[in-house]
Amino acid sequence: MSVDNYSRDIYHNTVSMNHHQNDAVAYRESLFEKSLTPSDVGKLNRLVIPKQYAEKYLPLNNGGGDMTAEKGMLLSFEDESGKSWKFRYSYWNSSQSYVLTKGWSKYVKDKHLDAGDVVFFQRHRFDFHRLFIGWRRRGEASYPSAVSAVSQEVHVNTTAYWSGLTTPYRQVHTSTSSYPNIHQEYSQYGAVAETPTVVARSSRTVRLFGVNLECHGDVVEPPPCPDGYNGQHIYY
Amino acid sequence: MSVDNYSRDIYHNTVSMNHHQNDAVAYRESLFEKSLTPSDVGKLNRLVIPKQYAEKYLPLNNGGGDMTAEKGMLLSFEDESGKSWKFRYSYWNSSQSYVLTKGWSKYVKDKHLDAGDVVFFQRHRFDFHRLFIGWRRRGEASYPSAVSAVSQEVHVNTTAYWSGLTTPYRQVHTSTSSYPNIHQEYSQYGAVAETPTVVARSSRTVRLFGVNLECHGDVVEPPPCPDGYNGQHIYY
DNA sequence: TGCTGGACCTGAAGA
DNA sequence: GTCTTCAGGTCCAGC
Numbered sequence: 001m002s003v004d005n006y007s008r009d010i011y012h013n014t015v016s017m018n019h020h021q022n023d024a025v026a027y028r029e030s031l032f033e034k035s036l037t038p039s040d041v042g043k044l045n046r047l048v049i050p051k052q053y054a055e056k057y058l059p060l061n062n063g064g065g066d067m068t069a070e071k072g073m074l075l076s077f078e079d080e081s082g083k084s085w086k087f088r089y090s091y092w093n094s095s096q097s098y099v100l101t102k103g104w105s106k107y108v109k110d111k112h113l114d115a116g117d118v119v120f121f122q123r124h125r126f127d128f129h130r131l132f133i134g135w136r137r138r139g140e141a142s143y144p145s146a147v148s149a150v151s152q153e154v155h156v157n158t159t160a161y162w163s164g165l166t167t168p169y170r171q172v173h174t175s176t177s178s179y180p181n182i183h184q185e186y187s188q189y190g191a192v193a194e195t196p197t198v199v200a201r202s203s204r205t206v207r208l209f210g211v212n213l214e215c216h217g218d219v220v221e222p223p224p225c226p227d228g229y230n231g232q233h234i235y236y
Numbered sequence: 237m238s239v240d241n242y243s244r245d246i247y248h249n250t251v252s253m254n255h256h257q258n259d260a261v262a263y264r265e266s267l268f269e270k271s272l273t274p275s276d277v278g279k280l281n282r283l284v285i286p287k288q289y290a291e292k293y294l295p296l297n298n299g300g301g302d303m304t305a306e307k308g309m310l311l312s313f314e315d316e317s318g319k320s321w322k323f324r325y326s327y328w329n330s331s332q333s334y335v336l337t338k339g340w341s342k343y344v345k346d347k348h349l350d351a352g353d354v355v356f357f358q359r360h361r362f363d364f365h366r367l368f369i370g371w372r373r374r375g376e377a378s379y380p381s382a383v384s385a386v387s388q389e390v391h392v393n394t395t396a397y398w399s400g401l402t403t404p405y406r407q408v409h410t411s412t413s414s415y416p417n418i419h420q421e422y423s424q425y426g427a428v429a430e431t432p433t434v435v436a437r438s439s440r441t442v443r444l445f446g447v448n449l450e451c452h453g454d455v456v457e458p459p460p461c462p463d464g465y466n467g468q469h470i471y472y
Numbered sequence: 473t474g475c476t477g478g479a480c481c482t483g484a485a486g487a
Numbered sequence: 488g489t490c491t492t493c494a495g496g497t498c499c500a501g502c
Contacts, residue, residue, distance in 0.1 A: 037493090037494060037495085038494085038495085039493090039494050039495050039496085040494090042495085043475095043476095044477095044494090044495070044496075045475095045476060045477060046477080046478095048492095048493060048494070050492085050493085051491090051492070051493085071478095072478090088477080088478085090478085090479095092478090092479070092480075093479085093480085094479070094480045094481055094482095095480080095481075095482090095492085095493065095494090096491070096492070096493085097492070097493055097494095101476090101477055101478070102476080102477060102478085103477095104477095105475095105476070105477085279482095279483095279496090280497085281481075281482065281496095281497085282497090307479095307480095324480095324481090326498095328498065328499085329498085329499070329500090330498065330499065331498090337480090337481075337497085337498095338480085338481065338482090341481095341482070341483090342482095474502105475501105475502090476500105476501085476502085477499100477500095477501090477502105478498105478499090478500085478501100479497100479498090479499095479500105480496100480497075480498080480499105481495105481496075481497070481498100482494105482495090482496080482497095483493100483494095483495090483496100484492100484493095484494090484495105485491100485492085485493095485494105486490100486491085486492085487489100487490080487491075487492095
């Protein structure tokens with residue numbers, strides 16, 4: 001059993017759940033979102049990830065000499081229904097850009113996404129290995145979507161203490177940890193394992209996957225996506 | 237220092253120079269020329285090289301197991317001002333054609349080329365690694381252009397002896413020699429190195445880059461581009 | 473075959 | 488001016 005299966009939904013019974021959600025949504029934190037361009041939903045079958053977000057939250061170079069960086073990697077994201085979506089994530093040297101390729105067109109079709117619609121990305125607040133993807137129609141505020149509604153709720157619930165963990169991936173992960181979700185299979189629906197392996201041991205240290213993480217109070221960084229992506233790319 | 241730097245312009249001071257030229261132009265020999273199609277100067281950003289000339293003078297498969305053939309290669313051409321132009325040169329299986337892609341559109345813009353204009357390609361008579369590119373307006377004879385004027389002059393000066401070297405590239409180059417100009421930087425303007433490494437040693441042998449080349453008198457081949465390209469692609 | 477996706481390229485726009 | 492980003496393209500191998 002993988003470490004992720006151990007750690008899934010450890011707060012399932014300790015946090016009030018929004019009835020729209022199936023899986024510890026209160027512990028998702030927003031990373032970034034993007035208003036989809038015509039190309040993102042067209043025949044190019046790829047999503048360009050704005051470089052600033054890619055390098056901050058979805059590093060290809062996995063903290064060290066990981067060879068997967070060259071040829072890209074597979075990332076798994078859970079959607080609002082708990083379904084797992086796998087996308088190939090890579091860097092295109094020619095255009096100096098980060099892209100989701102393989103699997104992206106299926107997602108666009110499944111959700112009937114159009115240009116101007118918004119996709120957003122989240123991760124588990126404590127388990128950075130768990131990534132989430134959501135979407136909403138263009139023009140909609142973020143609350144009508146169930147997932148993003150809770151995303152808001154999570155934001156409200158964020159304490160000053162935990163905001164210290166809202167840092168770019170590589171700042172809290174050592175080079176020895178493998179990248180989130182690569183080639184990992186998640187169960188189709190909500191997890192059931194409740195054996196906790198993430199335990200808050202003091203006000204300043206969290207043991208996460210066998211690693212003690214210091215949560216420095218002096219790390220003051222705004223939440224990664226507090227007000228959404230003020231996109232330059234608005235269509236319609 | 238590369239072999240090209242050694243061998244550049246070794247005849248600079250031994251041959252009368254056309255005052256329009258900057259760099260041993262008397263030793264350029266025409267390879268082929270092409271009347272540009274609308275596509276060649278349009279948004280496709282590529283020049284189709286007629287297959288017969290491509291295979292004769294710009295072989296992608298560099299005489300052996302060179303891996304650069306698969307992904308194409310970078311070729312450098314000097315223009316009439318001595319400026320170096322790099323083009324990606326490759327073979328498109330889908331259309332069974334040879335093309336210059338990357339860099340081509342810049343050249344078209346820089347020279348303000350239109351459909352019907354003519355581009356021509358030359359190489360150094362003794363140093364096949366040096367390639368040249370030139371152009372003229374549609375309808376112009378080849379003499380008004382400085383470069384092509386000298387090209388004519390060179391042709392006149394060609395002796396029966398030297399015409400034995402006017403052979404397809406692969407006939408005089410072994411598989412051990414790397415391809416011309418790949419990733420090589422030329423100085424922006426005329427070369428200054430005058431140390432000769434090309435030495436005529438007898439009436440039948442030329443030492444070129446450390447290789448003795450036999451110049452058989454019975455090799456009778458017409459000059460590669462005696463009268464220009466009798467193009468099928470004439471516009472206007 | 474047609475479609476997906478992998479790698480490449482360019483032009484426009486902004487910094 | 489130059490440099491970077493990225494939207495909108497290309498070709499083509501594989502399925």
